[in-house]
Amino acid sequence: MHLHKYEKIWLVFGTVCLIAFLSIVGVNAFAHDHTPAGGIETIDPEKVRETAPFNEPGVKKLDDDTYQAAIVASAFAYDGGQTLTVPVGKEIIFKVTSTDVVHSFTIDNTNVNMMVVPGQVTTKSYTFKEPGKYLIICNEYCGTGHHFMYTEIEVTE
Ligand code: CUA
Missing domain, CATH: 1.20.5 (Single alpha-helices involved in coiled-coils or other helix-helix interfaces)
Known part of the structure; x- marks a missing residue:
């Protein structure tokens, strides 16, 4: 040739x-x-339920001004413990991870809108200025139950 x-x-x-x-x-x-750049915290998605703080999801007081809310996202629900209640005017550090596919953790009427990726712990801190009930919704298409994936967080005085 x-x-x-x-x-x-x-x-x-x-x-x-x-x-x-x-x-x-x-x-x-x-x-x-x-490992993605930027010091992202990683987690074994198979062992989420055995790994702190996700072995006990929910709200924990860290000090007088700071609370931590550990939430497990999975198709098609958020597990934030028995009751997801946080005080107004305090810093809430949300720590969210997924046990299966990519979800989002989006709090309505706030700027909290994070992607929840299996194998990673997504952290975002937020201080609620108004008490009330806030809707938490999933913004990433994650399967047939995606539209039913939501929960509520109550912000108290
Ligand atoms: Cu989870 Cu959409």
């Missing part, structure tokens, strides 16, 4: 580019041990 000179040049150029590209991708993926 006879290849035209320019065809050869482009073939070599294409191959070199492909190798260079794959090396960059490979080196980046393996150099960081597959």
Whole structure:
């Protein structure tokens, strides 16, 4: 088979580019041990129920001004313990993870809108300014029950 000179040049150029590209991708993926950048907290999605704080989901007082709310998302519900109740005007640190697929943790009328990825612990701190009941909904399509995936958080005086 006879290849035209320019065809050869482009073939070599294409191959070199492909190798260079794959090396960059490979080196980046393996150099960081597959952990996403930015110090994301990881968790074994199979062992969520045995891993603190998700072994006891719910609200815990950390100090006078800070509370932690550990919530487990799974198709198609949020487990935030018996009652998801937090005080108004205090910092609430939400820690959410998923046992199965990607969900979201979105609190209506707030700027809390986080993606919940299996294998990761998503953290967001929020201080409610108004007491009342807030709807928590899933914004990521996660399966047939996606539209029924919601819960409520009560913010008390
Ligand atoms: Cu969970 Cu949509």
